[in-house]
Amino acid sequence: MTRSLPDDFLFGAATAAYQIEGAAFEEGRTASIWDAFARVPGAVIAGDNGDVACDHYHRYADDVALMKDLGIQSYRFSTSWSRVRPDGGDVNAAGVDFYSRLVDELLDAEILPWLTLYHWDMPQALEERGGWTSRDTVDRFVEYALTMHDALGDRVDIWTTLNEPWCSSFLSYTAGAHAPGRQSVHDGLLASHHLLLAHGRTISELRARDPELDLGITLNLTVAEPADPSDAADRDAARRIDGQFNRWFLDPILRGSFPQDIVEDIRRVDAPAVDAFVAAVRPGDLDTISQPLDFLGVNYYHGEFVGGRPAETAPAGDQAATGRAVGSPFPSHEGIHWHERGLERTGMGWEVQPEGLTRLLTRVADEYSAVPLFVTENGAAYDDEVVDGSIDDAERAAYVRAHVAAVADAIDQGVDVRGYFYWSLLDNFEWAWGYDKRFGIVHVDYETQTRTVKRSGAEYAGIIADRAV
Numbered sequence: 001m002t003r004s005l006p007d008d009f010l011f012g013a014a015t016a017a018y019q020i021e022g023a024a025f026e027e028g029r030t031a032s033i034w035d036a037f038a039r040v041p042g043a044v045i046a047g048d049n050g051d052v053a054c055d056h057y058h059r060y061a062d063d064v065a066l067m068k069d070l071g072i073q074s075y076r077f078s079t080s081w082s083r084v085r086p087d088g089g090d091v092n093a094a095g096v097d098f099y100s101r102l103v104d105e106l107l108d109a110e111i112l113p114w115l116t117l118y119h120w121d122m123p124q125a126l127e128e129r130g131g132w133t134s135r136d137t138v139d140r141f142v143e144y145a146l147t148m149h150d151a152l153g154d155r156v157d158i159w160t161t162l163n164e165p166w167c168s169s170f171l172s173y174t175a176g177a178h179a180p181g182r183q184s185v186h187d188g189l190l191a192s193h194h195l196l197l198a199h200g201r202t203i204s205e206l207r208a209r210d211p212e213l214d215l216g217i218t219l220n221l222t223v224a225e226p227a228d229p230s231d232a233a234d235r236d237a238a239r240r241i242d243g244q245f246n247r248w249f250l251d252p253i254l255r256g257s258f259p260q261d262i263v264e265d266i267r268r269v270d271a272p273a274v275d276a277f278v279a280a281v282r283p284g285d286l287d288t289i290s291q292p293l294d295f296l297g298v299n300y301y302h303g304e305f306v307g308g309r310p311a312e313t314a315p316a317g318d319q320a321a322t323g324r325a326v327g328s329p330f331p332s333h334e335g336i337h338w339h340e341r342g343l344e345r346t347g348m349g350w351e352v353q354p355e356g357l358t359r360l361l362t363r364v365a366d367e368y369s370a371v372p373l374f375v376t377e378n379g380a381a382y383d384d385e386v387v388d389g390s391i392d393d394a395e396r397a398a399y400v401r402a403h404v405a406a407v408a409d410a411i412d413q414g415v416d417v418r419g420y421f422y423w424s425l426l427d428n429f430e431w432a433w434g435y436d437k438r439f440g441i442v443h444v445d446y447e448t449q450t451r452t453v454k455r456s457g458a459e460y461a462g463i464i465a466d467r468a469v
């Protein structure tokens, strides 16, 4: 059955600064936490780093031309704090100018720029002064955000404060799997609060400058299901995943409170950390965090199928990424176990579960607010093979179709979903996995920097042209 998307539905592609730009130490840019972390032995597979990545810094004009060929309507990219305000200090004009040229190129190509201010690359100098565990970082972030608005506010209308604060707090400061690699419940909790505060402060400052801007945030959300819905321990495992992953961010942003059940769960694990967190949430903070939004970005990759006891057969996916010992990103993880349910898996070991996206969008709309939703990331890594210069990635093409159809299902059910961005335009530096995992609809040969549109890219171009799957 052919599924049509509304005429004003936006089809886009997404990337992030550290994952594609390269030019890591050129024209005034200094180290971000990812430059530092990538140099920690074992932190990134094969010792890869983003020094060169896709060399997008020098090739951005060609990359924009490629997007235009594919019919991409909007490009979701992030700006690098370390390029714009190296070490979190003074403005670097050359860094700002790069984004100005990129935006001009996009506008010339009639591609809507969709700017994300933070996709995980804080200046390392700020991490050395406490990073996201320090409230002072919030002020530094707002300064940086306003610098970007000074430079681009005349041409960029859509601003996303943060990408996936769950990753930049718990995955980074509690599990230690991402930069800066700290492993502390206390640090993850404080980071989550300060990230949210930076989001709220930035929204209110940008709104005050220009009420016409479209302002929002992107969260990575999941669908947590109990292995056996009739088993209380399994249901409780699903509740805790949902709470620590989804509600920890949705509730403060859209309801002005942290989920109390999760605060109490974490208190049983680490009471001093929760006391410090409660003290860090000052009067008025939650009002700042729960500013009205123009849109909510939802990143969806897969669901979680969990039980309260270990599974009889170990699940096939979610293997640890690196040689470095990492902890759990869930402060209250005792008694949560992943189970296998026989769904197909991607090259990341992640389950393919498109209908989960329909349920997720419906749930956010029903339980939270009528804020317009955009799927700001969705995509899959597979072990692509280049045969005679082409990449016949049928699995990725099917993944895209199935997920765009799942969005169409949510729209049919009355959910206000206004766009879909595939992750990613280009193969790129996939964090702890380095260049090992390829998510692009465009293949990148890292030796020659040659770009080749994969079959999935051609099929996505067809979906955009037809406005249907």
Ligand code: FCB
Binding pocket: 016, 019, 163, 164, 167, 220, 299, 377, 423, 430, 431, 439
């Ligand atoms: C998301 C990130 C993005 C990319 C994809 C695969 O969590 O936002 O940078 O790594 O996962």
